[in-house]
Amino acid sequence: DQQVKQNSPSLSVQEGRISILNCDYTNSMFDYFLWYKKYPAEGPTFLISISSIKDKNEDGRFTVFLNKSAKHLSLHIVPSQPGDSAVYFCAARHADNTGKLIFGQGTTLQVKP
Amino acid sequence: DTAVSQTPKYLVTQMGNDKSIKCEQNLGHDTMYWYKQDSKKFLKIMFSYNNKELIINETVPNRFSPKSPDKAHLNLHINSLELGDSAVYFCASSQPLGRGGENTGELFFGEGSRLTVL
Numbered sequence: 297d298q299q300v301k302q303n304s305p306s307l308s309v310q311e312g313r314i315s316i317l318n319c320d321y322t323n324s325m326f327d328y329f330l331w332y333k334k335y336p337a338e339g340p341t342f343l344i345s346i347s348s349i350k351d352k353n354e355d356g357r358f359t360v361f362l363n364k365s366a367k368h369l370s371l372h373i374v375p376s377q378p379g380d381s382a383v384y385f386c387a388a389r390h391a392d393n394t395g396k397l398i399f400g401q402g403t404t405l406q407v408k409p
Numbered sequence: 410d411t412a413v414s415q416t417p418k419y420l421v422t423q424m425g426n427d428k429s430i431k432c433e434q435n436l437g438h439d440t441m442y443w444y445k446q447d448s449k450k451f452l453k454i455m456f457s458y459n460n461k462e463l464i465i466n467e468t469v470p471n472r473f474s475p476k477s478p479d480k481a482h483l484n485l486h487i488n489s490l491e492l493g494d495s496a497v498y499f500c501a502s503s504q505p506l507g508r509g510g511e512n513t514g515e516l517f518f519g520e521g522s523r524l525t526v527l
Contacts, residue, residue: 298451330515339413339499339518340452385452394465395440395503395514399452 299323300388302400310408315373317403319386322367326388330397331360331371334383343384344371376407412436415500415519422490423527429486430522432500440464441483442516443475444499452499458483490526497521 301320309315319329327348332340346353346360346369353360359372373380386400413434422428434441442465443455457465458477472488487494501516 328514337520339520342515345515389514394457396454396457396465397516401449401451
């Protein structure tokens with residue numbers, strides 16, 4: 297049973313346009329949600345996070361939206377740049393204080409010049 | 410001065426062999442993790458240690474044995490390797506979830522160790 301799901305395995309957008317990556321979760325005990333970015337042959341790197349008590353967090357070109365009632369979050373990248381092409385993982389942290397993150401299966405974003 | 414470093418980066422071995430992957434972090438973090446990324450690209454937690462103490466063990470076969478000699482190191486030893494163990498193994502570290510303030514418990518990952526079992 298996958299508690300964090302990214303239903304779109306891939307997304308292709310034109311440079312300068314908005315990229316929207318989606319993530320759904322099932323466990324209402326998650327207290328933080330994070331987005332990670334991963335390039336080939338590298339480890340995932342932290343991008344942006346949001347607390348479960350907020351509905352939006354913005355950092356430069358990256359904005360994460362959280363809809364708790366729908367158990368859904370999304371990452372918006374605007375404007376998209378070719379260097380944003382990577383695999384994006386959604387992750388959720390359980391409020392059990394172990395620090396464990398549960399990851400989605402990732403969405404591959406391709407930004408075309 | 411890599412924050413989280415793993416060795417080796419690539420490992421090819423035969424079924425039945427025993428192998429180890431080493432991980433070191435220089436971030437001063439108390440908590441370290443091993444994650445496995447399988448062929449379906451899911452990143453799944455295997456183990457977590459906090460200050461050399463095991464705190465998470467996610468139904469991993471006991472052929473996998475983590476060892477933490479100190480809080481900056483978390484090694485993964487795998488006995489009797491099987492074909493299904495082929496994956497990329499990621500080490501990560503984080504600060505403990507302290508009281509007060511906003512601590513997302515962000516994980517810092519190593520580059521991964523790709524294990525191929527033939």
